[in-house]
Amino acid sequence: MRITITSVFVDDQDKALAFYTDVLGFVKKEDVPLGEAKWLTVVSPEEPDGTELLLEPDTHPAAGPFKEALVEDGIPFTSFAVDDVHAEFKRLRELGVRFTQEPADMGDVTTAVFDDTCGNLIQIAGR
Amino acid sequence: MPEDAVPRLSGSRSDRSSATAGTTPRCGLDRQVSTYVRSSVVGDVFKALADPTRRAVLDELTDRNGQTLFELCARLTTRHGVGSTRQAISQHLDLLEQAGLVTTSRDGRYKFHFIDTSPLRAVTDRWPVQD
Numbered sequence: 633m634r635i636t637i638t639s640v641f642v643d644d645q646d647k648a649l650a651f652y653t654d655v656l657g658f659v660k661k662e663d664v665p666l667g668e669a670k671w672l673t674v675v676s677p678e679e680p681d682g683t684e685l686l687l688e689p690d691t692h693p694a695a696g697p698f699k700e701a702l703v704e705d706g707i708p709f710t711s712f713a714v715d716d717v718h719a720e721f722k723r724l725r726e727l728g729v730r731f732t733q734e735p736a737d738m739g740d741v742t743t744a745v746f747d748d749t750c751g752n753l754i755q756i757a758g759r
Numbered sequence: 760m761p762e763d764a765v766p767r768l769s770g771s772r773s774d775r776s777s778a779t780a781g782t783t784p785r786c787g788l789d790r791q792v793s794t795y796v797r798s799s800v801v802g803d804v805f806k807a808l809a810d811p812t813r814r815a816v817l818d819e820l821t822d823r824n825g826q827t828l829f830e831l832c833a834r835l836t837t838r839h840g841v842g843s844t845r846q847a848i849s850q851h852l853d854l855l856e857q858a859g860l861v862t863t864s865r866d867g868r869y870k871f872h873f874i875d876t877s878p879l880r881a882v883t884d885r886w887p888v889q890d
Contacts, residue, residue: 704869707828732869733830738834753829
């Protein structure tokens with residue numbers, strides 16, 4: 633068994649694709665029409681055959697309250713690895729990304745948390 | 760301090776400031792009321808400070824003011840070895856807020872926690888520090 637897909641619930645797939653590619657720097661991998669929505673995934677350019685991130689519509693009625701509750705408490709939905717959290721923080725902030733947690737040393741990792749503009753907080757972590 | 764992590768302060772914070780300012784009485788009735796307010800506030804402050812986890816919360820907010828619950832929990836776990844649940848930390852924060860030592864402020868969909876040391880003044884007003 634292998635983990636090939638992970639997902640985030642997004643409020644708008646096109647907006648999400650723009651943010652996750654143009655701002656975060658991922659690249660589109662799959663874009664398959666599925667009725668009203670798409671099977672839409674991105675991957676890291678560093679690992680084009682690595683785990684895909686599915687940009688999944690948050691249309692289920694439970695998804696909205698769930699996401700809002702996480703965001704209110706500052707809880708990231710998922711976490712991505714970066715080599716240098718401070719450098720990535722600086723790069724993303726200059727692109728207008730809103731951080732709810734600036735880089736902080738948490739034991740043997742440094743983490744930061746930002747808003748993905750699609751209703752989620754995302755953590756970046758690095759050693 | 761991060762400029763965009765410091766939200767505008769909501770009414771609750773200034774409400775609390777004016778309540779604290781009321782501890783300087785100008786007439787008898789004010790004095791009676793303020794003595795009552797002061798003693799209850801000081802009691803809350805002592806209770807709030809009596810717990811090591813709550814003191815650690817104040818340490819971390821001193822290190823960086825304006826934190827989400829998530830950041831506070833992560834700091835308490837990784838820096839202080841606190842194994843409490845998020846719910847338990849939330850209850851600690853409620854108690855600190857009741858004592859006036861922590862204020863919360865909403866900024867859009869986010870909620871941040873701030874330290875407010877002004878209630879500590881009631882302690883030294885009552886028992887002045889001898890230099």
